[in-house]
Amino acid sequence: MGTFGGHHSAAPGAGHSDGGHMEAPGVPGIPPTWTSSDKDMVGTSLGPARLWFTVGHGIVNEVYWPRVDIPQIRDLGFVVADGRGFWSEVKRGTDYTVSTPGPGIPAVQVLHRHSRFELALRITPDPDRDVLLIEVELTGNGDLAPYALLAPHLGGTGRGNRAEVFTNRGRVVLCAEQGPFALALAAADASQRDAWRTAGAGYVGASDGWQDFARHGAMTWTYDRAGPGNVALMGKLPRRAVLALGFGSGQEAAATLAISALVQPFEAVWREQVRAWQAWHTEKAHAKGLPGEFHEKVHLSAMVLKAHQDKTYPGAMVASLSIPWGNSTDDIGGYHLVWPRDLVESAGALLELGAEEEARDIIRYLIATQLEDGRWAQNQWLGGTPRWSGIQLDEVAFPVLLAAALAEHEAFGGIEARDMVRRALAFIVRQGPSTDQDRWEETAGINTFTLAVAIAALVCGAGFLDESERGDVLLLADDWNAHIEEWCAVEDTRLARTHGVGAHYVRVAPARVISDRTALQDIVPLKNRDRDPGLPAAEQVSTDFLQLVRFGLRQPDDPLVRNSIALVDALLRAETPSGPLWRRYIGDGYGEHPDGRPYDGTGMGRPWPLLAGERGHYALLAHEDAEPYLRTMAAVSGRLGLIPEQVWDGDPRPREGLHPGRPSGSAMPLVWAHAEFVKLAVSLREERPVDRPEAVWLRYAGRRPRPTCAHWSPRMPVATIRAGQALRVLHEAPAVLRWGIDGWREASETPTTPGLLGLHVADLPTAGLQPGQVVNFACDAWPGRECSVTVVEAEA
Known part of the structure; x- marks a missing residue:
């Protein structure tokens, strides 16, 4: 329920109401893309959790689960707004600092600065659950509030995703699903209670939260669901909150992980991430x-x-x-x-x-x-x-x-x-x-x-x-x-x-x-x-x-x-x-x-x-x-x-x-x-x-060798060999090699023998030939092909 019992606002041409639920308009949204590859930090936990995250432009962008080759979101960013026309999307600002508790510790601290506010984030994975935790703290004058803006790309694409705002055992959760993948974004205040103030789903470029702010300067759209398509979710938070982005095989499974991750002190998870990585660096x-x-x-x-x-x-x-x-x-x-x-x-x-x-x-x-x-x-x-x-x-x-x-x-x-x-x-x-x-x-x-x-x-x-x-x-x-x-x-x-x-x-x-x-x-x-x-x-x-x-x-x-x-x-x-x-x-x-x-x-x-x-x-x-x-x-x-x-x-x-x-x-x-x-x-x-x-x-030791044996094969048909070298002919199957000297004089046949890692080889006794002499050879396996190799001077 997007407004948690309140009124659903609709954009011009909005979709229909179905049993009290509102479908966002604008299906399927604009063609999806990924986010910038300009990363501030990447990380994971050293625990059993199967989640990897990246931070770029001061916000979370790709999160990978349950394998490191499957990105599941485009980004999770923030808008700061006063509800009366002022709003700022922090990832578009350049005045931010990012730091970690120590070199090589993937626990990320971000501070966004604006003339009207500061938004501080701390980002760390839960080592035991497939959940990413984000601590949010907003300071500044006026009726400012942070809004989380999430773009799912489940299964590695922004196409065909479904988004929904629903209640899970008394808590509001922002969810998305596609095929075998699902995510849930839950929020808690300082008392670990549900922190969402309002939330909604929409189609990117048409009815998503960013478009709402761009048109109205406030969050006015609170659709319950959107999809399939390129979808987004948005929710209003108190000035201090913790977000938990969880992943699972279905919305309820993801929500269970996200909510359980919130029922613990954020500080404890942060300290464990820092301790584990410090220990790993020390050990190595x-x-x-x-x-x-x-x-x-x-x-x-x-x-x-x-x-x-x-x-x-x-x-x-x-x-x-x-x-x-x-x-x-x-x-x-x-x-x-x-x-x-x-x-x-x-x-x-x-x-x-x-x-x-x-x-x-x-x-x-x-x-x-x-x-x-x-x-x-x-x-x-x-x-x-x-x-x-x-x-x-x-x-x-x-x-x-x-x-x-x-x-x-x-x-x-x-x-x-x-x-x-x-x-x-x-x-x-x-x-x-x-x-x-x-x-x-x-x-x-x-x-x-x-x-x-x-x-x-x-x-x-x-x-x-x-x-x-x-x-x-x-x-x-x-x-x-x-x-x-x-x-x-x-x-x-x-x-x-x-x-x-x-x-x-x-x-x-x-x-x-x-x-x-x-x-x-x-x-x-x-x-x-x-x-x-x-x-x-x-x-x-x-x-x-x-x-x-x-x-x-x-x-x-x-x-x-x-x-x-x-x-x-x-x-x-x-x-x-x-x-x-x-x-x-x-x-x-x-x-x-x-x-x-x-x-x-x-x-x-x-x-x-x-x-x-x-x-x-x-x-x-x-x-x-x-x-x-x-x-x-x-x-x-x-x-x-x-x-x-x-x-x-x-x-x-x-x-x-x-x-x-x-x-x-x-x-x-x-x-x-x-x-x-x-x-x-x-x-x-x-x-x-x-x-x-x-x-x-x-x-x-950096010196060019002087091999005693030269090699010839259909993939390496050398034209010359050095005086004093034997000639080894390589073939992939048994064969009989016919060969002679200087226009087939002294012609003879040499069968190949197994050797050289499964190839078949014929060794021709050419070491006694003089510069200028020519070795002629052919094989039934190369119909119509007659080969020759010329002997040249040995290297000085």
């Missing part, structure tokens, strides 16, 4: 031995990592509790998905923070969600159902590196990962060295970052294999490592001449570069652009090559590395008031448009703070000062230190909330960026990249 000893100025940021990053883990699926972590450019889209996915790459990058940071059990949960989760062919989905819902279907070779390799890292830390805890590792390596061997998508999920070909991760996985994964397989895998790793420059480096290019550098790495090389280096002149498409003419591969550069140094495949003073550093500094470095940052690659289109409009499938790429972290790791290895890169990552963060995905680097655009050197409208926080911050901070203490695999460093 996150900041031990780190530079003092970074202690608080490390504690915050540790909390961000922990708070993005699910409780139904331990070990699953979403990429961000936000939706990039959320106020322009109703995308159900956002970044509330599991990317294996982000997950393993986060696991590495957790290991360095002493959170070994959390890292073990991640490897367990990865074992459980590995696909039959040995890979992982590009991204997936927490239960393992794939969302996007792209194949990214680095995402197959990263779980192998996590297994190796757990082994290095002696932290496996009895987990058996050999089968997982073997199946992942088998996929890498069959599909590599080219990937269908790079780490930015856009471009096929041979990419230095992906190749570095894949080679590292082969080397580290070999340690999990039987001795009979280990040597063959290491031979392939050496072969790929030795080809990096042949596949991914160019010299005497237009870019090199313009910027006065020599040979340098490219962003990505088309796969056919394996057999023909002229492929480096092929046009490679640029994604996310309004008009995409593409660019030749030789003219596309990125920071991805830094992974070669970080993982110990190349030395920091390698001339190719130095030249590439000079080139990306000239082309991708962005000077901002917060410090230097780097864009991903030339021609990137993933970011706001130049006029500040949100990314909408096209745009202009902006600088990424995590790339400053990657550059800091290079600086550490190059014996340069790496601390400034950490300071930049801290300086570009949000109000309480959350690190964004991207930073605005254009002219100030205050109307769009875009300021140079500050977070853009992309995801914030980006968990991967917080993991990178932690790793760089710990790497400073250890004086080496802490995620550099030890086995890779011991094998290569």
Whole structure:
């Protein structure tokens, strides 16, 4: 009953009355969107409650339940009004402060200031119930009152929600429901009695509470229900109250949780949230031995990592509790998905923070969600159902590196990962060295970052294999490592001449570069652009090559590395008031448009703070000062230190909330960026990249190998081998290889034998051939295809 026995006010053209109940007009409301991704804080409890929350612009926005990948509301904000025409929606003001009781403690204090009032909020989850509690205190002169305004997005969308104001055992509750999800917003005064003074439901943009204030300067509409559609709920509160937002399988279940959470002192719940998180930080000893100025940021990053883990699926972590450019889209996915790459990058940071059990949960989760062919989905819902279907070779390799890292830390805890590792390596061997998508999920070909991760996985994964397989895998790793420059480096290019550098790495090389280096002149498409003419591969550069140094495949003073550093500094470095940052690659289109409009499938790429972290790791290895890169990552963060995905680097655009050197409208926080911050901070203490695999460093120490065996396969049809190398031909099924020398002289047949992780191999005795000689071969499995490999000079 919207007015609790009083008169129902109706807008012009209002709906009908049905047995004393009023249906709000304006079905289905305006098309829904999410809220801004500009978060002040994110959090959860360390108790059994399955609820996560975010705070942005000084109010609660997305709340996730019962899993960290299902947002259930758009926002829960406040209007302050006197009922006589004055009203102010606090989220639209800029004069507010937000704080927490300590670094990395997700209990949030907000103070909104206005010339006529101050609105103080304290926000904390109940550790034992699926309920978020908000303490509200309004001060100011006149007949002011706070009004709570709730926008449900149950099941991850604003479409098809139903809202209702109803009485539950004598208490008024604001409820919404859609499918298996329901929420209830209850309120209590200082005596724990029902605090709602009046309440109503409506359709967003037509009959919701905000529209009521915009038209009448007061709350005059008190409809009992609305829906299905994009709905909202509003209720008037006393100046001091506690709100409880509960979630359940139905309205009554959600109301029971919300009301029970109110029948306890708010202060007790607040203190328990603070105590539990302080104890967790103390147990992990996150900041031990780190530079003092970074202690608080490390504690915050540790909390961000922990708070993005699910409780139904331990070990699953979403990429961000936000939706990039959320106020322009109703995308159900956002970044509330599991990317294996982000997950393993986060696991590495957790290991360095002493959170070994959390890292073990991640490897367990990865074992459980590995696909039959040995890979992982590009991204997936927490239960393992794939969302996007792209194949990214680095995402197959990263779980192998996590297994190796757990082994290095002696932290496996009895987990058996050999089968997982073997199946992942088998996929890498069959599909590599080219990937269908790079780490930015856009471009096929041979990419230095992906190749570095894949080679590292082969080397580290070999340690999990039987001795009979280990040597063959290491031979392939050496072969790929030795080809990096042949596949991914160019010299005497237009870019090199313009910027006065020599040979340098490219962003990505088309796969056919394996057999023909002229492929480096092929046009490679640029994604996310309004008009995409593409660019030749030789003219596309990125920071991805830094992974070669970080993982110990190349030395920091390698001339190719130095030249590439000079080139990306000239082309991708962005000077901002917060410090230097780097864009991903030339021609990137993933970011706001130049006029500040949100990314909408096209745009202009902006600088990424995590790339400053990657550059800091290079600086550490190059014996340069790496601390400034950490300071930049801290300086570009949000109000309480959350690190964004991207930073605005254009002219100030205050109307769009875009300021140079500050977070853009992309995801914030980006968990991967917080993991990178932690790793760089710990790497400073250890004086080496802490995620550099030890086995890779011991094998290569930054030096290019000279493999004794070359490999050829239909996916890796090399055109040359070095004098002195044997040639191993790989095939997925048994076959007989016919081969000869210099136009089929001395022709013979060699059957394949099982080997190399399920492939079939034929070893040709080519080590005695001289430069200029040609090996010819064919197979019935390749009808009409005759292959040849030329012997070239051995390296000096």
